[in-house]
Amino acid sequence: xxxxxVWTVFAYGLVTALATGVGALPFVFVRSVSxxxxxxxxxxAAGLMLGASFGLVAExxxxxxxxxxxxxxxxxxxxxxxxxxxxxxxxxxxELRGAGARKxxxxxxxxxxxxxxxxxxxxxxFAGGLxxxxxxxxxxxxxxxxxxxxxxxxxRPQGTSLAACAxxxxxxxLPQPLMAVPAFLFVDAFQPALPYGxxxxxxxxxxxxxxxxxxxxxxxxxxSAVGLLTAGSLVxxxxxxxxx
Amino acid sequence: MDPTLIVLLYSSLAASAAALxxxxxxxxxxxxxSWIGWANAIAGGLMLGSAHALSGAGMALEPFVATGGALLxxxxxxxxxxxxxxxDLDLNRLHETDPTYGSKVLLTSxxxxxxEGIAIGVAMVLDLRFGIFMALAIAxxxxxxxxxxxxxxxxxxxxxLPAAALAVAIDGGQVLFAVVVFAVVSAAPGSTAMMxxxxxxxxxxxxxxxxxxxxxxxxxxxxIAVLTSVAMGVLILLRGGLG
Numbered sequence: 001x002x003x004x005x006v007w008t009v010f011a012y013g014l015v016t017a018l019a020t021g022v023g024a025l026p027f028v029f030v031r032s033v034s035x036x037x038x039x040x041x042x043x044x045a046a047g048l049m050l051g052a053s054f055g056l057v058a059e060x061x062x063x064x065x066x067x068x069x070x071x072x073x074x075x076x077x078x079x080x081x082x083x084x085x086x087x088x089x090x091x092x093x094x095e096l097r098g099a100g101a102r103k104x105x106x107x108x109x110x111x112x113x114x115x116x117x118x119x120x121x122x123x124x125x126f127a128g129g130l131x132x133x134x135x136x137x138x139x140x141x142x143x144x145x146x147x148x149x150x151x152x153x154x155x156r157p158q159g160t161s162l163a164a165c166a167x168x169x170x171x172x173x174l175p176q177p178l179m180a181v182p183a184f185l186f187v188d189a190f191q192p193a194l195p196y197g198x199x200x201x202x203x204x205x206x207x208x209x210x211x212x213x214x215x216x217x218x219x220x221x222x223x224s225a226v227g228l229l230t231a232g233s234l235v236x237x238x239x240x241x242x243x244x
Numbered sequence: 245m246d247p248t249l250i251v252l253l254y255s256s257l258a259a260s261a262a263a264l265x266x267x268x269x270x271x272x273x274x275x276x277x278s279w280i281g282w283a284n285a286i287a288g289g290l291m292l293g294s295a296h297a298l299s300g301a302g303m304a305l306e307p308f309v310a311t312g313g314a315l316l317x318x319x320x321x322x323x324x325x326x327x328x329x330x331x332d333l334d335l336n337r338l339h340e341t342d343p344t345y346g347s348k349v350l351l352t353s354x355x356x357x358x359x360e361g362i363a364i365g366v367a368m369v370l371d372l373r374f375g376i377f378m379a380l381a382i383a384x385x386x387x388x389x390x391x392x393x394x395x396x397x398x399x400x401x402x403x404x405l406p407a408a409a410l411a412v413a414i415d416g417g418q419v420l421f422a423v424v425v426f427a428v429v430s431a432a433p434g435s436t437a438m439m440x441x442x443x444x445x446x447x448x449x450x451x452x453x454x455x456x457x458x459x460x461x462x463x464x465x466x467x468i469a470v471l472t473s474v475a476m477g478v479l480i481l482l483r484g485g486l487g
Contacts, residue, residue, distance in 0.1 A: 061480065072473070072477045207470075211468075215465045242307040
């Protein structure tokens with residue numbers, strides 16, 4: 001019996017989502033969650049997210065700079081709005097309330113939103129044949145690992161369990177299998193929206209870095225430590241994407 | 245025109261743009277702290293946008309060498325801060341008469357302008373049009389940076405014109421480094437990826453260590469985040485428009 005191609009597309013998307021959970025693994029070995037450790041985690045997450053958005057913007061600009069820029073502005077506005085909304089509501093995530101819970105929700109929202117564009121990329125890559133789709137899927141799956149790391153770097157120091165870190169990481173990538181299928185079926189309709197989507201994701205991530213992660217990192221650690229960790233992880237992320 | 249002359253011309257133009265930083269101070273002796281925060285954030289966003297453009301070019305040449313260059317740039321800037329004891333220096337104190345503080349501000353500003361000069365020089369080697377774009381981006385970014393520097397000097401009683409002239413002179417490091425790096429990298433094209441990586445590393449590190457921490461203290465993170473991300477986006481948009 002042969003599977004409908006839609007199932008293959010869905011399965012490919014699911015693999016990339018599960019890969020995000022792998023990002024939680026390093027936290028098996030990291031137990032201490034001192035103020036400084038939280039600051040270091042924030043600094044590393046900031047670098048990884050900035051690096052990821054560097055890659056996204058470069059990709060979006062190939063399809064259209066203006067569309068990517070409009071997407072970026074929308075992404076910034078979206079996070080600004082979400083932040084305001086979360087600020088005016090009493091947020092509770094598990095045991096956590098207040099500022100910690102707000103930040104956790106915000107990073108999960110940012111990463112989930114950014115997965116939509118990746119899901120569309122997986123789905124539309126099938127138009128170029130199975131080989132291209134496999135390459136793109138493997139690339140996105142590997143690329144998701146540091147994203148899971150970025151999410152876990154924010155969640156774990158707040159006291160979230162390891163399983164929950166992996167769970168939220170995978171959750172943030174669930175739009176990938178879900179978006180891959182319609183993108184595969186209606187590839188022509190989705191293609192023009194890609195630069196907007198990619199720009200949106202980049203804007204949301206960059207804004208999240210500057211509004212939450214860096215200020216908090218600078219509160220808990222020296223400037224040079226934050227500079228070294230963020231710049232180092234940013235450069236590593238750029239290299240990582242260049243090699244994929 | 246000889247390419248070296250083009251580098252000299254545009255990097256001088258970038259440095260001279262610093263004089264425009266005096267404009268907001270014509271009618272007032274001091275600027276509010278929030279203005280300084282905004283200026284830092286815009287300058288930081290433009291520097292990150294420039295780093296983005298350069299990193300793409302360096303990575304396309306030799307990814308590992310460019311990365312090595314970037315790490316070297318980060319390490320070098322960290323080292324110079326450490327050696328000159330300017331690691332946690334607040335560059336924006338408006339009232340302070342200690343001459344040691346003054347000399348540290350000048351040294352840090354000079355090192356800062358040196359890495360921007362390297363960025364212009366390398367970009368010119370990669371492609372003259374890209375180099376001119378980079379010089380103009382640095383020119384725009386020099387304006388808010390000079391406003392801060394001139395405000396600091398005005399706070400110590402320096403008159404407006406000499407303060408503006410000094411701000412241009414400090415950015416003279418950009419001209420010097422742009423021309424030297426252009427000449428050296430043109431003569432040794434094998435070093436292009438390494439040098440573009442180096443410029444990326446220094447630019448990113450300077451934004452993270454010098455510009456953003458100051459601006460967060462001068463105004464709230466939301467304003468800083470909006471200004472930095474939009475300034476960065478505009479620069480990348482313009483670069484993309486040039487193709």
